[in-house]
Amino acid sequence: MKVLSKNEALCIGCKKCMVECATTYYKDETGDKSVIRITESTNDKFDINVCNQCGYCTTICPTQALTISKNGVITLNRKKCVECYACVGFCDTLSIHYFTGERKPSKCIACGKCAAVCPTSAIFIENLE
Amino acid sequence: MDCKYKEILETQIKDYKREQIAQSPFESKKIDKGYADRTLYINIGEKKAEIKTVSSDMREKFTGGRGYGMKLLWDAVNSDTKWNSPENEIVIAQGPIGGITQYPGSGKTYVATISPLTDIPIDSNVGGHFGPLFKLCGFDALEIQGKSETQLVIFIDGENGMISFEKYLGDCEDSHILAEVLTDVFSISEDDKKNVSIISAGSAAGNTNFGILNFSYYDIHRKHTKLKQAGRGGIGTVFVDKNIKAVVVRKPGMTGDMNNVADYDKVARTGIRLHRELHDNDGSQANMRLNGTTRLVEAMNDYDLVPVNNFRYGYHPDAYKMRQQYWQETFTQGIPDGCWYGCTMQCSKSVSNVELKTGPYKGHKVLIDGPEYETAAGVGTNCGIYDPHAVLECNFYCDTYGIDTISFGTTCAFLMECFEENLIDVAITGGLELHFGNWTAQLELLHQMSRGEGFGTVAGLGVKKLKEIFVDQYGIDADYLNDIGMECKGLEYSEYVTKESLAQQAGYGTANKGAQHDENWLIFMDMVNNQIPTFEDKAEALYFYPLFRTWFSLVGLCKLPWNDIEPANNAETDEPAKVPEHIENYINLYNGVTGANVQHVSELVLQSERVYNLQKVFNLKMGKGLRRDDAIPYRSVGPVTIVEYRSRMERYDKQLKELGFDIKGKTIEEKMGILRKHRENQYEMLLDAVYNRRGWTNNAVPMPETLQRLGIDYPEVLEVVNKHLC
Known part of the structure; x- marks a missing residue:
């Protein structure tokens, strides 16, 4: 299973990953529309929130728009999606997002763009068995 | 398959x-x-x-x-x-x-x-x-x-x-x-x-x-x-x-914005808020996602509210055979079970591969939608039937034959009581031994309805007409039948015992369509939590809640997500029974979809009040709708029979003493008489308060000024009303 993994201890909170993600998919340079979210935790530490490809959302989606691809990544069929946002509300880790102005929910597809710009390797693509 | x-x-x-x-x-x-x-x-x-x-x-x-x-x-x-x-x-x-x-x-x-x-x-x-x-x-x-x-x-x-x-x-x-x-x-x-x-x-x-x-x-x-x-x-x-x-x-082409709403972002964020609430709280609250409404069998039994043997009692130990754990394990889980896209309450549960034991599809393994609480209580406990398979099979046949499980259940329970009391016999039922608990006879009655033959077609007339037939053709005591025949305005009661909730008695009695609970469900507020102790409190509840619930029916919403899931802090709000955060959701939804600028729930209630009063006048137009039509069977108010009184003797005796009645040395019949007179009087007093709060005369007729305030004082509406005003 391909997944974006994380080592939060290495995160310095630069949020380059967020900007990269939002720019890549939504031409949003503010990082607001990123599906990886960096938030300040305690003691100058940072939390990294991103989809772990657990697949629970595929059991919630009423139209089978969310499915597990061959490499284990959960992807959204935008044509099948009816914008109910059940997946957004029911994601255990709050890693599927609704962005104002975008009708379809957004989630990480483990493309690795964010990992490529991370200066500390706090996020990285893994292939899990 | x-x-x-x-x-x-x-x-x-x-x-x-x-x-x-x-x-x-x-x-x-x-x-x-x-x-x-x-x-x-x-x-x-x-x-x-x-x-x-x-x-x-x-x-x-x-x-x-x-x-x-x-x-x-x-x-x-x-x-x-x-x-x-x-x-x-x-x-x-x-x-x-x-x-x-x-x-x-x-x-x-x-x-x-x-x-x-x-x-x-x-x-x-x-x-x-x-x-x-x-x-x-x-x-x-x-x-x-x-x-x-x-x-x-x-x-x-x-x-x-x-x-x-x-x-x-x-x-x-x-x-x-x-x-x-x-x-x-x-x-x-x-x-x-x-x-x-x-x-x-x-x-x-x-x-x-x-x-x-x-x-x-x-x-x-x-x-x-x-x-x-x-x-x-x-x-x-x-x-x-x-x-x-x-x-x-x-119609192909359904999208998430088929309504072309005024403020998509507001609608989307309101929906996500409730999805999250269901994700977080449903498991520790109503557990609708796993059980649907069947959890209520157990819950109502706990509170002496599930109908047993034609509403005689509110509890039976065997009702726990249909407890929520049973249904949770029986329903097919892990599949989105909303009856429309995005309903994450998903109470539309199903049971797969049920092999039928009777009827034209005997031996078939079928998918059964449900049961819901009303069905489990109606064709189950109210008929003395506690076998979950029997309930499932009856549910299946009612649905596919096109029969209302509530009316069927309540009618069948009425017939079973008549049979048990020897008011009717096999000569009348065509050989059906309609004892409480006889689920094969119950199903045969249903199959007869499908075939259009036998006693099934008589039973299919419903409780009101059955009472008339039993009086006219068999000389059965009309007063007794009116006491135990659970219908109001001709509609069979849905499945709650109301004897200890005066507000709910009036909820059924004053409901426009007849004895259905979707306008009112006040039992917990009234009986369990004692939140509406006075006549005025009850009348206010019987003003607000029917109208608020009516609003769902105006806009295309289901009532269940209003209060079958609640925010975690709901109990700390000023009016937890109204679920204030959800009222805020509804205002946001209405404004978000239509572009309106509703600020307060009273504006939604006003929308309902117009429709509610039109429907009320419609009843008058069709020859009902007066106070006499809000009369309810005494079985819904208090114990009709000695066995009922005896089954809750401690409760009734205590109530009579607290009311100041001297019951020492009184027979059960005498105590029943005192209790009945008191409770019936209470019901009439509550009707007075309710009609007054609703802007109706004491004969239940909307006053012209009420219709004028609502803006529905059309000539043809006033014409109907004026016939009933002196």
């Missing part, structure tokens, strides 16, 4: 032939902010369709859904119209919020007609995909009027803009097959089946007065057509009387 069932389906689909009689084109219209501002009128006698424009006054005064249903029905019928008159209509409408996908419970459709049980308007809500798909064709409501000489399938082709009247040439009688066959026939591919929805009745609907309408949706996960029911008041009976076999809609 069961091979016998599959074989039948394949044969029916292969042999299905279509023969068009007439057709009528229409242009699709895009919905704007929740409204199409036009309705579709179909006359099946003349085989014609006509588009009507919705006036601004109609939209302002009646909002949509049930409001449009009542308005269109009012215009269609006259005071002499009977349920089977050609001019009677079946009106199907959603409302402005109906069809959004973002908020749980937004796929409800409301159906109205003149009821064969009550002779007044009935409204009944139903899930399934017909309403939203029909709305997407560009209509706020569908009126069906007239009678057809030929058995019809009406096909609304939303893709090609055509309404077709087709002769029904098949031989499917029952909905679980018919809906599956028609879904296949009218779709163009497996993937297209989700774009098709069928309305059908069933073989028994025309042989009884409590026929239902089944609204289908195609479950893409199970690859099965599922059925939801517009259950109350005999709408399916009217449907069959009109000689309609099915209404089919097909």
